[in-house]
Amino acid sequence: MKSMRLSALRESGRRAAVVGLGIAAVVGLASSPAQAASWSSTIVGADPGFESRRWYDGGGSTNITFTDCSSDVHVANVTLRKDLDFQPDPQYSTASFTNCFNGTYATSSGNWGDHGEGNYYFAVNYGSSAMLWVRTLTVNY
Incomplete structure (x- = not known):
C-alpha cells in the first residue's frame, strides 16, 4: 500500500x-527583452557638436530620423558614436540630413549597421557654426 x-x-x-x-x-x-526599441524627442537650438542622450543597444542596426528641421546651413550632419569608458568613443559613418529642411512633414534618416552591444549616442554638426532645431527625432535600434 x-x-x-x-x-x-x-x-x-x-x-x-x-x-x-x-x-x-x-x-x-x-x-x-524586445529585439527592437526606440525613443523620440526634439532638438531645440542645439549648438554644433550637440550629443544626444545615451541608449543601450544589445546589437543590431540603428535608424535615426529627423522631421521638420531648421538651421542657417540647411544640413544636419549626424554621426553615430559608441560611448566607451576610459577611451575615445569610436564614431561611425556620418549621414547628411537635408530633406528635413523642406517643410513641416519632411524627413531625413540615416541607417547604421550592427556595431555590437553597448551604449550609443549621436552627435550633430561637429565643426559647423550653425545651431539646429528638429521638431521630431526618432531613434530605432
Whole structure:
C-alpha cells in the first residue's frame, strides 16, 4: 500500500515538474527583452557638436530620423558614436540630413549597421557654426 502511494506521488510530482517547466519556458519567452526599441524627442537650438542622450543597444542596426528641421546651413550632419569608458568613443559613418529642411512633414534618416552591444549616442554638426532645431527625432535600434 505504501509503495502504491509513493508511486502515485512520484507520478504526480513528475507531472507537476513538467507543467512547471512548461510555464517557466512560456514566462521566459514572454519576458525576454524586445529585439527592437526606440525613443523620440526634439532638438531645440542645439549648438554644433550637440550629443544626444545615451541608449543601450544589445546589437543590431540603428535608424535615426529627423522631421521638420531648421538651421542657417540647411544640413544636419549626424554621426553615430559608441560611448566607451576610459577611451575615445569610436564614431561611425556620418549621414547628411537635408530633406528635413523642406517643410513641416519632411524627413531625413540615416541607417547604421550592427556595431555590437553597448551604449550609443549621436552627435550633430561637429565643426559647423550653425545651431539646429528638429521638431521630431526618432531613434530605432
